[in-house]
Amino acid sequence: MSPNKFLLSSVTLAVLTLISQAQAADTAAPDQAAAPDAPAAAPAKKDAVANELQTVVVTGTAASRGVRKLDSSFSITTVNEEQLKAASPSSTADVLKLSPGVYAEATGGQSGANIEVRGFPSGSDSPFVSVQMNGNPLYPVPTLSFFEGSSAFRLDDTVERVEVLRGGPSTIFSDGQPGATMNFLLKKGTETPEGSVRFTTGTGELRRVDLFYGGKISDGWYGSVGGFYRTTHGVRDSGFPADDGHQITGTLTRKLDQGELTLYARSTNDKNAFYTGVPLISANEGRSISAFPGFDPLKGTLMSNEMRRFTVEAAPGKTLTYDLGDGRGLKATVFGAEFDQKFAGWNVSNKFNRFDGDMNTIAMFTGNNPLTMGAYKAQAIASANGNAAVLAAAGRAATSATATFSSGGAPVADSTQVVQAGLWAVEKQMKSFTDELRISREWLPNNTVTVGAYFANYTAADTWYLGSSHLMTATPNASLINVKLNNGVVVSNNGKEGPVFFAPNASYDGSNTAVYVSNEWKVNDRIKVDAGIRRERQSISGTVSKLVTGDTDNNPLTVYNNDTSMPNGAYTALSRKDSATSFTVGGNYKLTKDSSVFARANSGHTFIAFDTLRNAGTQANVDDRNQNPTPTVKQFEVGFKTVGQLYSAYINAFHTQFEGIAFQQILSNGTILNSVSGSKGTGVEFEVSVRPVKNLTLSLTGDYQKSTYKDNPDTAGKLVQRQPKLQFRFSPTYRIPLENDNELKLYGTYTSIGSRWADQANTQYLPSYHTLDLGVLLQLGEKVEVRLAGTNLNNALGLTEGNSRLTGASSGPINARPLFGRAIEASLLYRF
Template identity: 50%
Template sequence: MQRHYKFVLSNITIAILALSNQAHAQDQSANPAALSKSADSQAEVQQIVVTGSAQGRGIRKIDAPYSITTASEEQIKEANPLSTADLFKIVPGVYAETSGGQTGPNIEVAGFPGGGDAPYVTIQLNGAPIYPAPTLSFMDNSSLFRLDDTIDHMEALVSGPNTVLSNGQPGATMNFVLKTGENGDEGLFRATVGTGNERRYDGFLGGKISEGWYATIGGFYRTDEGVRNSQFPTDDGYQLTGTLTHKLDEGKITIYGRTVNDKNLFFTAIPVTANSAGVPTGAFPGFNPLTGSLYGNETRFFTLQTGPGQSQNIDMSNGRGINLHTFGVDFTQKISGWDVSNKLNFVSGDVQTNAFFTGGVPQTMNSYIANAITNANKNTAAVAAGGLATTGSATYSDGSGTVAGNQQVLDAGAWYVDKQIRSTTDELKFSKELIKDHTFTFGTFLANYSSHDIWYLGNSTLMTATTNPKTINVALNNGAIISNKGNDGPTFYSVNDSYTGQKTAFFVADQWKINPALTLDAGLRSERQTINATLENISSQNIDTNPLHLYNQNTSVLNGTYQSVQQNDNATSFTVGAGYKLDKDLNIYARINSGHLMPQFDDIRGDAGSSVTAPVQGIHTYEVGIKSVGPVLSLYGSVFHKVFTGIQDSQILSSGQTIWYNYGSVTNGALFEGAWRPLTNLQLAFSGDYEDGKYSGFQGIDSSIGHSDNGNQLQRQPKFQARLTPSYRVPMDWGSIKLYSTYSYIGQRYSDIQNQQVLPAYHTLDGGIVAEVGDKLEFRVSGTNLTNTFGLTEGDNRILGTTSGVVMARPIFGRAIEASVAYRF
């Protein structure tokens, strides 16, 4: 039986808890154990954050009048993130679907009706966005970034002032700050082994190189066959990062560079059983949902027929990988009384997708042949050439024999996407206290970015509905070839497009300290964006002249003619906030944001040749929260109200048909996180959120979609999710042992806008143990999904509605264990 938990944490309740916490701290001030626990909380009290600060200098996390989550290098490791996106699980109000592997996640922000990819999430490196567009098709910010030991800490901001800063992200911004060597000389080598024959080697070296100069270098190399056995490496690649820092009299400059070449297999929906209502219940016979994979040696290499005499090779091991180069300069300096900050970032490289995208549910071989006969006999050219078909035969493509009639088979599209990307961003800020208690800030954000896309979508492949499947040839007795080496369908959508985008934004902000307790701030951003696109037109062609080759007819072919599209957009955003100190380490705050999300390249392509213009999304957020840090209890909580308008989205069905939607939404909710330290060395951290988000103003551009989806729950977002992370450190004569675990609960969601594809609630257990031997050696063992929970993050996005008996859905990964040893020098 599914239980649906509702959780609303009022500000009054939070305030009472926080004030009780402060009172308890005063009562225990003379207790040595309490003093020890107080020491544990001092680092949190004094923690400085820079993300969201308009002034360009840091502010205490507890004083920041907005919701922000932080994680040290050790806290990142204890979170056991499967990928960059998976680290969002520690951020209240963000739900990342990482069941696809290292890359290609769907990341949902509470109250932001995304439904796929990560349009409301920006990843930053040293305060600069990795790419100014949060998401393009087959590419989100998190897929362009890899975690390693060169990261000093992370800061994640949900809503807040970033709606007027940097690239103006109104959703979530996760900023990774690199180590610079300023904290002392450090060297590290780490070797890791794990499930799926994982082998990973990390290294880092940093410190002072001369007076006022510091440098670091570090990175990793890894190869991993993964939890899902695919018979070839799931992840294979390396990363190298370096920094050079020079301290100035009243500032510093850091130059950094990073290169990464990493291949990551991408997993999509697989068959699972379902009840009569279409709700997934468990494993499809012969296919383990925790470890099964449609990839294998027989489904690794393909040659796509992209036009008469033209082809494209696919190697599935490339997955959703990247070959990317990053260069940046982070500069801060006081000049004539002004605090000046400039963040420059340049990114260039290649982003590929070679992956299976599944469609319809499995069927028997006999059923497939019967349908093939029916369809072939409707093809007048095939009938004219060979007559009517009455029977068919199926054989394995590797020559191993005939396929049994009761063998379950399915189709999966072998999709190829290549994106050559480039971006240059620069944020320049000036801050100064022009009049007493007023700190005035103004600045600019400039971005120039591009993408050249080559796509071949479709390419249906017939295979057994098993792990490491075999491909199948099918021929009919009239000579018609239905499946050739598994290929039973053509490319249904080809793309050869080039895009360039320019953003110019100006922002101003003022922070007014009315008295020692009350601070007000306000910011305004004016942004202009121009997108130019050159799109090659497509036509439908038969690849060859044989009318009995049914597998390559009506192929989408690039035809050598082009059209140009340009769109200019302007938008204004603002933020207004107030913070009030009830006590030194007890603050309340309130904030109102009005932000926007500009159309991106894919929106422009979708509107090409029509009178429709991609809209600018309007986003309005209202938030009230409280922050408290004490020796026993730390607590951060907020309630919010969010309103969206002008959202345009699309869905590609298994037939190749694209359906477009326009809609808005209204959401109320609450976020919370904190830590309870009842005993010395024992901590229970917790976080979570509740949201009640519904669609509004829904319109379907396609005639098959009506207005009935108004009031439906926002797709893919749980109403309630929470995490509990206990940890206990045991001091030893030779060092220490620390045990930690995380229990996560994810509530029921719907995979589709229509709320017909149910994704049941699930819970997972992660954990680990780390032993520090002196100050040189570290031994760590950690695991994810230790209970082998069957949980789903995605349904069948290629259909409308659902089916019973069997559905296509994407499960989370099964149990994975890894062990590492690190040596510091």
């Protein structure tokens, strides 16, 4: 089925409804047509308990109008605008720290996070987290190499709230994500006009302005517009702007008789530096981590202006220039629509969007662990003398080496600590179209059937240049180093000491079509049950370049560009089709009006993606279901929900069983490791708030789990990598009413993240860490807000990633990725 057919279904339904509404308006009584609008009443203030009792969630529900959170039979976290601001998320992925059962490694910056979901085995990126805007996935595949879904979304003041659904009925609806779904709901125009402007400054020379305005355009029509502009050098100052960009979002809503149509569009152009590991000292088998001499791990970065603009020797006569300032950026447009309407007992809804963007990665990736300049020289001499072609071209063996700084030419002492880091360039152009149509009807009393169809078409065009290792000092804002041997061999030139080791270019196409049916039965006032089944088919294809190696300057003495990977002009065509069935069944039992218990079981799946085609290399390997299986996951959970004046609690126990997922790891020398494993996990998630006295709220969120690998003898019984057994956040909030309707709010969060293993073999240990965040918000009436917030105020040295380019444990100097150090932000908001 083509995208145009799904688009036509949405537009046709919307147009017919608009026509009927217009006809109804034309035949309205004259006094009704001419009646002026009644003045909009100011919204009444509600306390936190009242708001929570009325919270409605729309993610994972069959009904487009949603269901009260307390009455839902699945695990879902809701975060409103104020909670988002109070959490001071460093990126879109960092929002997930507010959701139990999810661990987000957001230390790479705005983009490129690694996100782990309870018991789901994954090593990098976010294969089990879908990011949606207004209920539609931004890109139908949650993760590809050098892309994860949160990188396609930027937070600003146009976001009303976010819902994070974990497991539950998500295997049935939309893109069928069995893990977690982040659904960002945009603000829309309302009867009461509202606008705001917010100025923010802070650590790293942050300068940011956010704007929003929404309101009524004319009878039945509403609109909104907003966005941001921001520039900052970041907590880790590389000497050039880490983040520099802007975004604008608009919505247009038409209120219908028993329905609504909303169109939305967003344009983003944002450049974001991407941070990988920095030098550290590891002791006691990784249990103890300390700063590397002369390097502040909380604020330092190896990146500097000296290497900001670097060149890639792609082929003989082909040299390309890239800018580290572009980082893992986003240059994209999104256009979409939501349509919801009742027709004579039928509920019809349709959601579609179109994404078109560049998701390039221009970044540094650390390689081997730090070593002395003298040790590096010895390795370079041994390597050159051990290469017959280089030795023959030189005419004699090397006996010594000279190291000088690329800038200025001063000699580099043998005691100087140096590191090797690749400057990688990945160009990624992505497009997608998604559409979901649902039709519901109550066919028996209190029994509603929903039938739906989901379609997605998506493409990606990749050009990669991995490698280009550079030699530099192990210092903040590192200096590049040249090395020459006394037999004429040039080991590094302008710092470049290694060739491009992997340079595929490829283009891919994919489509997914799914149909599903869901039934919801309200047995009585206390019991509600639901079940659903989904059948999905995926078809993907791609053309991947064949690679050869060669010397870009035909000079064996310049060893830094020998054995450069490059396409040879031929391509391999690869394709695969898969089908799978998912189901869910759950129920909710009301204990009281505002408390309930629920139980749910589901079975879901994921499909192989474009990366599998590239990695497989041949059609026979692509078709091998043992090497490239279709992963399946079964989940079971029971939970309890309650809201009252004294406390609120959302607690659930879960069990997951995962079968057959392929892993890939790219090492510093270009070696690609592949493996297939399953996993099983059991745990409990909790979100609890206690209100012991007026204006004081004590909140505790987190989870405890134990998840292990299975089905692979190399990893069976090992803990699933990167996931802590225990993580929690304790967040007290105290409100102090002031005169003249003013208010002061004091808040903070103590976060505890348990120890983890960075790798599947459980050899790279990542110690536990604890952070402290504090904030104060002064509200001056309903117009002005002044906020001061600080994150990681205790400067905790916590690692979120070990050296992912090496295998096995390391002691002494290592490369690893730590938390950002202490950061302070201050903002002033004015509403109008």
